[in-house]
Every structure is written in structure tokens, then in C-alpha cells.
Amino acid sequence: MYEDLRKIQNDLSKKVSLSELKSEVNIVAGIDISVDRYTSIGYCAIILIDRDLKTLEEASFVDEIKIPYVPGFLSFRELPIIEKCFTTLKSKPDLVFIDGQGIAHPRGFGIASHFGITFNIPTIGCAKSLLVGNYKEPENLKGSFSPIIYQSKIVGAALRTKSDTKPIFVSPGHMITIDQSIKLTLSFIDKYRIPEPTRRADILSKKLRRFHQA
Template sequence: MSVAEARAIQERLREKVRCDVPLDPAKVRLVAGADISYLRERRLALGAVVLMTYPGLELLEVGTSCVEVDFPYVPGLLSFRELPALLPALERLGSVPDLVFVDGQGVAHPRGCGLASHLGVITGLPTIGCAKSRLLGEAEEPGNEVGDWTPLVYEGRTVGAVLRTRAGVKPLYISVGHMVDLSSAISMVLSCLRGTRLPEPQRAAHQVTAELKRRVKAGAAPFHGESRGS
């Protein structure tokens, strides 16, 4: 599709995003983390979705995929490059997560529909965007204690939170993806920390994509996906 068509899709999907739904932690049993890595010289995207128990965060499954990238890099349209790798990885899980942490933006996006929101709307799953960098908006620096946060404001609206997840380390940019509210998103991120900057499911997914990247670079046989339990 063209860039204009992709932007039009985001505009339509934005109308379906729910960012006012309180999430009851007592009803969350399974959480997932999603991550993407690239082998640019081979035009490959490596996707991983890690499934864990909640609140224990015990590893249950890992779904992966490897696909050719056929959409150009355009700021604000990363979901059209990354969803073709994330969706097959998600589908390879044997159970459906109650919540997905996504390495990317949710509604903190020029058209209110970043990767986390896009994924949430088309799957119907609650999602939270946990980005390492800011795409838009203004915010004050949060305090240095874990849990300190300040609102991320864009065009007069609060679109996310700048959240300190580890003392002395750069904060994360948290935004609603779909079917959660911002308060729930912040609480769930904090409840899934295990002493690192990223929530544990997302950190584990990042480790998986790094492993896959090493395997492919080392000349491992091409693969289209795998699923493994703990």
C-alpha cells in the first residue's frame, strides 16, 4: 500500500481505540511482551512474543517469526513494517494473553494509533505501549525514584506518561495501546518490573529477538517461526 493509504488506515483505526478502560489486575492471568529486531542487509524482520504468568512472571511460551520487510521506513508508520512479523509470532502462542506490552507507541502518536494501538485494535487484545524514546509531546523529567512519572502532553492533551522504572536510568514513555486506561497502564508496567528498565515480558522478548538475530547472522538455516515452552 502507499504511504497515504497507510495513514488513512491509521485515521480509521484511531476511532476504534479504547483508552478509557480500567484494567482489573485480578483478572489478568497471562501477560505477553512483543519485540522486533531487523537484519537490514537482508531486509528481514524478526518478531518475538513471550508469554508469562501474572503476577509470577514465569515463562510459558515463546512465539517467533521471520519475514521479509516490504514496507519502507516512514516515521509514524512503523506498524506497517512490524505487524507482519509480530502477528505470526503472537498466533503461534498456545494461549491468548490478557495483556500485551509492546515496544512502541500507543496513542502517543501523530494520528493517535501507534504500533501498540494498531495491534490492540486488530486483535482485540489490551495493549500498552512501552517506548524507549519519545515520538512527540512535551514532559518534565520525572523524579529519580521507581514509580515517579510526569504526564506526556501533546496539543494540550495527556497522551502518555514519562515513567521512571529504574533509578538512575532513562525513563520509559508509556502510552495506552487499546482497552486500558493510562492509570492501569502505569500500574501494570510497575507490577511487571524485576529490577530492570523494561517490564519483564518485554525485556524477555527483546532477548529472544537478539538471540534470533545472532542465529541468522551466524548462518543458521532460514526459519519462519518457532514456538517453545519453558
């Protein structure tokens, strides 16, 4: 099974574009999923916000997650429910943040890249942990970053979004550069370590899970 999925990733990774995003970014989406480990029910949440960090729209979808979590194959587990949720949005975002990896992935095709290819939309992966590569600890100041190096290539950045906190791991998913991914991620940081779009989506997904478990 995973050999087939690996081939799909290798083939689709050739379609990933890291070209400069030239269109304006006014509306962004944050996507997050919370999964009940006992029932395998997934709770997907999508939040749309503007450049002033105002929430514009929320969407949610609840469905069974049919594939177990295996590092490197997250998109096959979560993309089906994300697709169902995303298609319910009334507005289309200019950019999507996903809690996961972009090209900082064993085959250069994390969930942010897979989503970007599927919907032909610019995406950024913002993960709380490193999947592949090495990096030097960035300076302890907001906005400091250091490159993530994997197989002698720069695939993203360890980005300090707050002083005295652990960095997050940012990598372009599709239709955006590494530099733009860093700058845009910082522009959607408020008081917390995580960008506001995915932070708010994370809160909503967990709220949905608690509601359905009650």
C-alpha cells in the first residue's frame, strides 16, 4: 500500500511550483484536524481571516478517518476530510496555511503541497515539529530564522515567531517561495507561537471534538 502512495507522491511532487506569488493576499485560510484516537472520527475546521486578523468565515466537517497515521503519508489520511470541508466555503482564500509540511518532506510533497496541487492554490505548511532535515537554532528574537537543509537543499525554515519560544517549521507547499512563506507566516502571527489562521482552526477543531464527545 505505502509503496503505491510513495509513487503517487513522487509523481505529484514534480508538479509543485515554488515560483513567486505575485497576486495580492487579502483572505487566508487556516486548516486543522482533530482526531478522536478511540473512534477514528476526524473533526476538520477551516477559518478564513483577513490581513487585519479578523475572522471572516468558518467551516467544519466531521467524518471517519480511514487511514492510520504514518509519518510522511499524512495527506492520504487527512486530505479526504479537508476536501469535503473546503468545498463548503462561500469564499475562496488567496492563500492557505496548513498544520503540516510543505516541501520539507521525504519526497518533497507534504500535506500542504498535496492540498495546493489538488486545489491549484498557494499553500504554506506550518508544523510544530521537524519531519526531515537539519537546522541551526535561530536567534532568540521574533522573526529570526535558519534554513532547514535536507539532501543538500533548502526546503524551509525554522522560524522564531516569539522570543523565548520554540521555533515553528515553515515550508512552501505550492505556488509560493520559501522567502514569501517566511514573511507571510510572520505577518499572520499575533500574540502566539502559531499563525492565527491555523491557531484558530485548531481551537475550532478541538471544540467540535469535545462537542461530539459530550
